[in-house]
Amino acid sequence: xxxxxxxxxxxxxxxxxxxxxxxxxxxxxxxxxxxxxxxxxxxxxxxxxxxxxxxxxxxxxxxxxxxxxxxxxxxxxxxxxxxxxxxxxxxxxxxxxxxxxxxxxxxxxxxxxxxxxxxxxxxxxxxxxxxxxxxxxxxxxxxxxxxxxxxxxxxxxxxxxxxxxxxxxxxxxxxxxxxxxxxxxxxxxxxxxxxxxxxxxxxxxxxxxxxxxxxxxxxxxxxxxxxxxxxxxxxxxxxxxxxxxxxxxxxxxxxxxxxxxxxxxxxxxxxxxxxxxxxxxxxxxxxxxxxxxxxxxxxxxxxxxxxxxxxxxxxxxxxxxxxxxxxxxxxxxxxxxxxxxxxxxxxxxxxxxxxxxxxxxxxxxxxxxxxxxxxxxxxxxxxxxxxxxxxxxxxxx
Ligand SMILES: [Zn+2]
Numbered sequence: 001x002x003x004x005x006x007x008x009x010x011x012x013x014x015x016x017x018x019x020x021x022x023x024x025x026x027x028x029x030x031x032x033x034x035x036x037x038x039x040x041x042x043x044x045x046x047x048x049x050x051x052x053x054x055x056x057x058x059x060x061x062x063x064x065x066x067x068x069x070x071x072x073x074x075x076x077x078x079x080x081x082x083x084x085x086x087x088x089x090x091x092x093x094x095x096x097x098x099x100x101x102x103x104x105x106x107x108x109x110x111x112x113x114x115x116x117x118x119x120x121x122x123x124x125x126x127x128x129x130x131x132x133x134x135x136x137x138x139x140x141x142x143x144x145x146x147x148x149x150x151x152x153x154x155x156x157x158x159x160x161x162x163x164x165x166x167x168x169x170x171x172x173x174x175x176x177x178x179x180x181x182x183x184x185x186x187x188x189x190x191x192x193x194x195x196x197x198x199x200x201x202x203x204x205x206x207x208x209x210x211x212x213x214x215x216x217x218x219x220x221x222x223x224x225x226x227x228x229x230x231x232x233x234x235x236x237x238x239x240x241x242x243x244x245x246x247x248x249x250x251x252x253x254x255x256x257x258x259x260x261x262x263x264x265x266x267x268x269x270x271x272x273x274x275x276x277x278x279x280x281x282x283x284x285x286x287x288x289x290x291x292x293x294x295x296x297x298x299x300x301x302x303x304x305x306x307x308x309x310x311x312x313x314x315x316x317x318x319x320x321x322x323x324x325x326x327x328x329x330x331x332x333x334x335x336x337x338x339x340x341x342x343x344x345x346x347x348x349x350x351x352x353x354x355x356x357x358x359x360x361x362x363x364x365x366x367x368x369x370x371x372x373x374x375x376x377x378x379x380x381x382x383x384x385x386x387x388x389x390x391x392x393x394x395x396x397x
Pocket of ligand 1: 289
């Protein structure tokens, strides 16, 4: 480590002497294949129009193409200083929902892709059984479904058993949303991997809340609480439209809340109550979600910037708290030791330090990260790999 500063144990870990280092960044919510939609016109002016286009991409992916797209996307993450990804994975099966010879083929492809570029991965194997409240899966959703939560749990336990003891792979569980898992099967998912991370999309859109109230008389957070979902190993993803009681529930459980501000802006979701959640006891993490942007500095800054825009005041979040969310808290939420963020520290380009920057979290971008020495590709190779993979996807759509 000579010539490199050891990141300090407090604050964001930024060092201003000699070289500038930053702890490894944790990208706690990714859908890798959404990367193919970046920079494309997608239908409609709401989240739901975008989702139709995203489903069209999901429909054409096979394990080989998913692998190529994942290697390129995960390499982009490494170039952005990311040391660990939480991959929220629900594209489990082949066309019409027929299982591959290995029912965990697509999950294994993603784990292999992460390993190829030296990225730690928490494969959040996602249960997705229904369309809306009480509807059967339709169209490409057939590829997401295992039929029921018991069959999902059996498949996931097989996958987890293959990776016990790995220092670069964690297999976790996820509930796609209250739309996608019937209420009477939520507890089965929550208890399937009792020591592992458990993630769930919650209240990203007002329509989800309204539909849940109509179907069950409860908010999504309250419904999930009844199933025992909220514990310190649980991450609520988005948590944008919450009641005061929802905020208290997540805080009382010491749950993680993963905000994905660039995606939440891109999809017109809204601004989540990050300060109220923090004050209630919830712990912030961050994710690139749709991978329209892969830049954890941008995600971290946006939490504070969105607060400024909404409240008209500055300073709700300081750099130390945002740095912790972007690094060590994120590692912990994905089932990795938080100290690994320091082991995965990245170097920022000298221009950041020489430009007089004291706190890079407010100004740095992914482009300020020096390429990690262990990455087996040059940046130009990664761009070419991405262009090939994305072109191959759209040739099939
Ligand atoms: Zn998501």
